[in-house]
Amino acid sequence: MNAVVVEAVGPLALIEDLGRPGHASVGVTGSGAADRRALRLANRLLGNAEGAAGVEVLLGGLAVRADGDVRVCVTGAPAPVLVDGRAAPLGAPLELRDGQLLTLGVPSTGLRTYLAVRGGLAEPLVLGSASTDPTMGVGPEPLAPGRRLALGRPPDREPAPAVDVAALEPPPVTDVALRVVLGPRDDWFAPSAVDALTSQPWTVTTESDRVGVRLAGPALDRADIGTARELPSEAVVRGAVQVPHSGQPLIFLADHPTTGGYPVVAVVVDDDTDVLAQLRPGERVRFRRVPRGW
Structure with a gap:
């Protein structure tokens, strides 16, 4: 099965979906993507369900290598995106061929960049969600070099959207x-x-x-x-x-x-x-x- 392999991380990289609401009565917070709008957009551009699990990257530094051909999309804080050292666009589906390396630099504004993959990440669910809550220790561990992230199955009979690039509004910075x-x-x-x-x-x-x-x-x-x-x-x-x-x-x-x-x-x-x-x-x-x- 195709996957992406983590080669490097920056300050923090977490697996997040749209969270696990409905468990506050037993002391479990919803967690999930901090910027849900950015994750939803990346998933829509790939033809995934909006809540498919992706990677939330704090202040860049993530590098992942494709194990097999993989389709990805980067949204959120505008970080430089490189594929084998060549610049690639934000807000656009990207085709990573087997062995290619995608890296994210430090964003010019904002804090959190999101990497989604076609089919989402196939992570075990805890209370219905693959989200990481590092404060409570619920969900997958924060990413580290060497971690292999398996991909889920794309939606049945759902072709990948034919999108060149989506216009992304940079995060506001003052007032x-x-x-x-x-x-x-x-x-x-x-x-x-x-x-x-x-x-x-x-x-x-x-x-x-x-x-x-x-x-x-x-x-x-x-x-x-x-x-x-x-x-x-x-x-x-x-x-x-x-x-x-x-x-x-x-x-x-x-x-x-x-x-x-x-x-x-x-x-x-x-x-x-x-x-x-x-x-x-x-x-x-x-x-x-x-x-x-x-």
Whole structure:
């Protein structure tokens, strides 16, 4: 069976699909691709199911060699793509012949690049998903040199799409607008803090990862500052804007915990959380309030 063999990895390369939702009640987060939109696009360009497993690559450095003829596609953060040392396009199906080497450089903007293969990666499923959650140790191990990745079977009677290249919009780099719905615990904060959340920019810090994006800005004061009131742990979701005692917001991403004991002042609209996955430290975001049920 055809496969790709990992020759090198950069800071981190993980196998991800669209995750394992529905298990929060037993403490298992959804995980999955941090930028789901990029993975979906790569799979569509190859004629795969949208949720087929691919490789999420943090800041480039991945090199894979084709074992047999393989069709691949690269999307997400715009990293230089080389096939046997020659430049190849992003957002386009690529034919790798047996023995050819594909390498990904460091992206010019954004953090995470996605490599999909025709048929998807044939990885064992854990609770219905092949996704890696490195925080909980669920799913496949992070990739390392020498790992052989078997390919799944392409969809029956589904020819590969005849696409030359898809226009890719580069990840935004500053003053990114994120839509948020206030609550469920905005009443725990002073009115001035709620106003500050949506009236000024916030800077992404280095303490950001697949669990969440930490932001720096003016502290969001609680309405009952100076009291000992605490919040019992309650369920949290991807996009929840949680505010610990420091007053500095944290927006949960793919590997977020299933419960949290700090108040959630707002929740980012789900579609906008894919943008968060590409933000680098030092870049800025703004929150734009939208009504509940928007």
